Amino acid sequence: MLEQLQSIPADPILGLSAAFKKDTNPNKIDLGVGVYKDESGSTPIMRAVKLATERIQQTETSKTYLPQAGVAEFNTATLELLFGADSALIKDGLVGSVQAPGGCGALRIGAEVINRSQPGTRVWLSNPSWPNHYPLLEGADLKVHEYPYYDHANHAIDFDAMMRALAETGPGDVVLVHGCCHNPSGADLSLEQWQALTDLALQRGFTPFVDAAYQGLAHGLEEDARGWRAMAERVPEMLIASSCSKNFGLYRERAGAIVFLTRDSEQTQIACSQAMNAARQIYSMPPSHGGAIVGTIINDPALKAQWLTELDEMRERINGMRDALVDRLDAAGHTGFQFIRTENGMFSFLGISEQQVQKLRDDYAVYIVDSTRMNIAGLTSSNIDYFADSLIKVLEG
Numbered sequence: 260m261l262e263q264l265q266s267i268p269a270d271p272i273l274g275l276s277a278a279f280k281k282d283t284n285p286n287k288i289d290l291g292v293g294v295y296k297d298e299s300g301s302t303p304i305m306r307a308v309k310l311a312t313e314r315i316q317q318t319e320t321s322k323t324y325l326p327q328a329g330v331a332e333f334n335t336a337t338l339e340l341l342f343g344a345d346s347a348l349i350k351d352g353l354v355g356s357v358q359a360p361g362g363c364g365a366l367r368i369g370a371e372v373i374n375r376s377q378p379g380t381r382v383w384l385s386n387p388s389w390p391n392h393y394p395l396l397e398g399a400d401l402k403v404h405e406y407p408y409y410d411h412a413n414h415a416i417d418f419d420a421m422m423r424a425l426a427e428t429g430p431g432d433v434v435l436v437h438g439c440c441h442n443p444s445g446a447d448l449s450l451e452q453w454q455a456l457t458d459l460a461l462q463r464g465f466t467p468f469v470d471a472a473y474q475g476l477a478h479g480l481e482e483d484a485r486g487w488r489a490m491a492e493r494v495p496e497m498l499i500a501s502s503c504s505k506n507f508g509l510y511r512e513r514a515g516a517i518v519f520l521t522r523d524s525e526q527t528q529i530a531c532s533q534a535m536n537a538a539r540q541i542y543s544m545p546p547s548h549g550g551a552i553v554g555t556i557i558n559d560p561a562l563k564a565q566w567l568t569e570l571d572e573m574r575e576r577i578n579g580m581r582d583a584l585v586d587r588l589d590a591a592g593h594t595g596f597q598f599i600r601t602e603n604g605m606f607s608f609l610g611i612s613e614q615q616v617q618k619l620r621d622d623y624a625v626y627i628v629d630s631t632r633m634n635i636a637g638l639t640s641s642n643i644d645y646f647a648d649s650l651i652k653v654l655e656g
């Protein structure tokens with residue numbers, strides 16, 4: 260039977276990593292893969308995570324299965340991070356969280372629950388969006404449609420076009436919105452735009468599905484939540500896929516959660532029970548370690564303070580690199596890159612041509628994705644001059 264299978268080509272970004280590894284140029288820079296890197300170019304384990312891990316190792320007494328919803332403290336922590344510790348939505352039981360294997364697991368379980376409620380639901384994705392949204396949502400039989408989002412010519416969100424397209428939605432449609440640090444563009448909705456989108460959700464009746472994979476990496480933990488919190492105050496129902504891969508650096512531990520908001524606590528519990536049942540059909544229950552780490556950190560004031568400091572450092576480092584790059588380009592007379600300063604998180608489109616992307620790779624061993632998405636977090640004070648010089652030469656070549 261298995262001999263009938265065809266091999267599937269590697270994900271292009273993973274292919275880029277493989278090419279990078281093989282490259283022997285001592286100046287090579289990998290700005291492809293979407294993980295945070297520190298000043299030394301490595302993806303560190305946060306100190307708060309190390310400390311929480313030690314504590315868990317000392318106190319953990321069993322490796323028996325977790326309950327279906329996962330680590331209880333993790334689910335509580337997730338709701339507090341998303342909605343704020345004093346949120347009335349939490350107090351009233353209107354929001355519920357089920358742990359999932361990373362943001363991917365959360366997106367997929369959310370999609371499974373939507374499809375159980377209404378098979379073949381249309382889900383609207385921003386154009387462009389994170390490529391993995393398509394298989395995650397289509398794999399649960401949702402029908403993906405796209406709404407215009409990033410205008411490459413203007414290096415900005417085309418909000419009017421987005422709203423025009425979403426005015427075609429109706430009750431029973433789902434609209435996926437990136438919570439902050441839009442991947443791949445780095446261009447985020449303003450609070451006013453979140454409010455306008457919420458007005459439209461109320462008018463048209465669609466259900467928002469927020470992908471919160473970068474909370475804390477745009478402007479700050481609380482600031483980044485403003486948009487979806489404002490929306491959650493007003494819409495009758497909403498889903499959020501939360502990921503701790505980036506803001507806790509827990510990538511391989513697969514820590515995430517699918518969160519449901521309804522206006523009736525029993526209904527919220529029903530949605531959670533469907534999520535647990537959907538997970539039972541795929542992997543039964545989530546892994547413990549990442550959730551236990553997040554639960555331990557958020558429930559300990561000293562560890563939480565430590566984590567917040569480190570999260571701030573990460574964000575400030577990325578934003579510092581954004582400014583440093585644009586300063587260098589400005590100084591060389593290439594003043595058209597100001598959008599990189601104001602975009603958020605790890606990614607921005609450089610907006611150069613395909614040939615220029617290829618030239619960066621072939622002549623300078625600088626690796627960015629073909630779409631021109633670059634991971635700003637791959638820049639450090641040791642490689643930024645080389646990167647800026649290479650880019651300038653390519654722009655002028």
Ligand SMILES: Cc1ncc(COP(=O)(O)O)c(C=O)c1O
Nearest residue numbers: 361362363389442470472502504
């Ligand atoms: C937009 C977006 N959503 C969700 C995820 C899911 O992350 P994970 O499954 O690693 O938690 C990512 C990771 O890159 C992402 O960029």
